[in-house]
Amino acid sequence: MPAINLLVAGRLRDYADVLMQQGEGGFRAKAFRRAADVVATLDRPVDQILSQEGREGLIALPAVGTGIANAIAEMVGTGRWSQLDxxxxELAPEVLFRSIPGIGAKLAGRLAAEGQIESLEELEHAVRFGKLHVKGLGPRRMRMIAAAIVERFGGPTLPRRIIAARPSVSQLLQVDRIYRERTAAGQLRKIAPKRFNPAGDAWLPILHARHGDWHFTAMFSNSQLAHRLHKTSDWVVIYYHKDGEPEGRCTVVTVSSGPWLGQRIVRGRETAEDEEEISK
Structure with missing residues (x-):
């Protein structure tokens, strides 16, 4: 068996084990174990599939959808996997970004701090769709970085014309409410993040939940900005995905001024279309 396949399969199983340890119901864990079994028994190295067929070649494998294919591509291209970290x-976006040509230490730090970017998948989307505004990152450099990520990942994470599905505002606010209630009741497992945690305390509660076709992971923000503004017990970051689709992320915050003062909102979803859901 190719060594890279055994490495990737091992990390997929590690991810399934961590999900179970943190209280996930078992559905996602089983999916990752099935994918691990497929990868471990391939007679072709996954890095060869990626280089010759792109991510579509990985997606075509049994039990491997878009999300797991992106994970495999990240492991092959960087040696790390941000979801498991x-x-x-152990998540350290700055280290991950420095694996991409054209991104040095200073820019990597700004991407994590100013851009609030955590993964190469998010970085690729941001530079491709013009949603990244970071000092020192002009159009030419963004094009170079986007090209380097696509080459490393074996193609774009999503075709340009496809918009990733996302849950409704009411679903996200429900996950936020459950997370904060269970945190207050001391019912959630806590992890000890390495970033901004010199004492190594296990302070960060984590929730895994499933609602319909959606899978959610929620935790308080451990970003540099959240610490600076003392919002680590207010801002809730929710990761979400449907089977076969890439992961998305949003942040739920308490409004500090304006007509929604004191209410919880999904940052970036305060549009007229979403107002009715937010105000419920």
Missing amino acids: RLRG
């Missing part, structure tokens, strides 16, 4: 409290 996140659940272990």
Whole structure:
């Protein structure tokens, strides 16, 4: 068996184990274990599939959808997997970004701090769709970085014309409410993030939940900005995905001024279309 396949399969199983340890119901864990079994028994190295067929070649494998294909591509391209690092409290976006040509230490730090970007998948989307505004990152450099990520990942994470599905505002606010209630009741497992945690305390509660076709992971923000503004017990970051689709992320916050003062809102979803859901 190719060594890279055994490495990737091992990390997929590690992810399934961490999900179970943190209280996930088992559905996602089983999916990752099935994918691990497929990868472990392939006679072709996954990096060869990625280089010759792109991510579509990985997606075509049994039990491997878009989300797991993106994870495999990240492991092959960087040697790390941000989703697993996140659940272990080891997420360090700055280190991940420095694996991409054209991104040095200073820019990597600004991407994590100013851009609030956590993964290469998010970085690729941001530079492709013009949603990234960080000092020192002009159009030419963004094009170079986007091209480097696509080459490393074996193609774009999503075709340009496809918009990733996302849950409704009411679903996200429900996850936020459940997370904060269970945190207050001391019912959630806590992890000890390595970033901004010199004492190594296990302070960060984590929730895994499933509602219909959606899978959610929620935790308080451990970003540099959240610490600076003392919002680590207010801002709730929710990761979400449907089977076969890439992961999305949003942040739920308490409004500090204006007509929704004191209410919880999904940042970036305060449009007229979403107002009715937010105000419920």
